[in-house]
Amino acid sequence: MSLVGPSGSGKSSLLRAVIGLQKPLAGTVDPGVKPSEIGMLFQDDALLPWKTARDNVALGLGFRGCAQKSALVQADYWLDRLGLAGFEHRYPRHLSGGQRKRVALAQVLAQMPKLLLMDEPFASLDAIVRARVIQDVASLVEEERISVLLVTHDLEEAISLSDRVYLLSQGPRARITQVYDVPIPRPRDPVKARVHPSFAPLYEKLWNDLSHEVAFDQRAEAAE
């Protein structure tokens, strides 16, 4: 599912609270799975620059008690699955933006999370690389049956990837104002999903509602 909303509505803060990087000011967060079963993909790939692609992927496995040798074997497996066979010994600096994003994805998926949090993970990629990475992510999370909570500003991305889209109102104290079910069947190719008959009407509705939220916020600001 995806979370969309105006800037400042607290989308990223919500993800950070779910994974424990930030404490909520009030209330509790119940993600429904153990903290060790949650993975997070950030907008920046945040790979350790002094470690090779392989060592970066193996890193998280080591934290979970996996022996070094086994962690490296698994790292190779995940890099291979993400089309990075032959790039295992490259440092992040020597990889393209799309390749770095795939390494970051391999790093998270290697831990076999049940819930994957994604905070605008594709925003820094150019259009073609972005489409290809999104396709890979969609097919992998479907195959591995991983629940995904995606935060994005991109409505097309939200609809093409999700079964459900939540619209947040303007913050502070944002709330969910609308919930949209995406009737595009699975398995689904996120690129082809954009030409599904239900895509355009849903996009238009989502766009109108989001515009209303932003306009409402601007009116409130003007009144102050």
Next chain:
Amino acid sequence: MILTDPRFALLRQLTAFGLFLLIWEAAGRYELINPLFVPSPSRIGASLYELFADGRIWPHLEATFTAALVGLALGIIVGIVLGVVAALVPPIAELVEPVMTLLNAIPRVVLAPLFVIWLGIELASKIALAFILVAVVIFFTVYGGIRQVDRKLVERIVTLGGSRWDLVRHVYLPSVAAWVLGNLKVAVGFAFTGATVGEFVGASRGLGYLLSFAQSTYNAALMFALIFLMMVVVLLIFAAAGRLEKFLLRWQ
């Protein structure tokens, strides 16, 4: 082509240096400059040759090298440990940072006479001066560096399930290594400054001691020879440090 092509930069620099030496030599031979103050390059070369020919220089080189390198190693180790601890444990920072700031505020070579009184004129006082010069620089490099470490990397380790020790091991220490290696040349310069100034103030051997001796006997040729020797030694160490930096920071 040769005058502008970047590939011939070294050749141009060597040619310019050679010309400079020639002019200097000619000025000395035609008595345009007073050899008492500025001896000719050939006279300096002869002085340098004598130092090595009769083997007089070796104990002095050994003394300076030992003081500088031991001071450098101790300074790096203590600077890193204090920097890491201060950055990660705020109460320690409250104690250490003001002391380091004070030490950084003064020209630390003024401590040389004090070290001679406390530790004598042998090696220990020179090591102490080299150590204090290096440790302060490394401390601020590490302390400042850790506080500015990329938060995204820290959060990455946390979200992957890493512990505090994992953070130190996989983020802080590699970052520290990069900063220290980046400042290694500065630290080497400080270590030799400390050793030489210490010897200058009070010693029985070392390049600084020889410099002091040359000054007291008005032997400018020997002084120039020693300065040249120190330049060569430090440049060689710079080259070694550069290679080490290139190897260890190959990921950059």
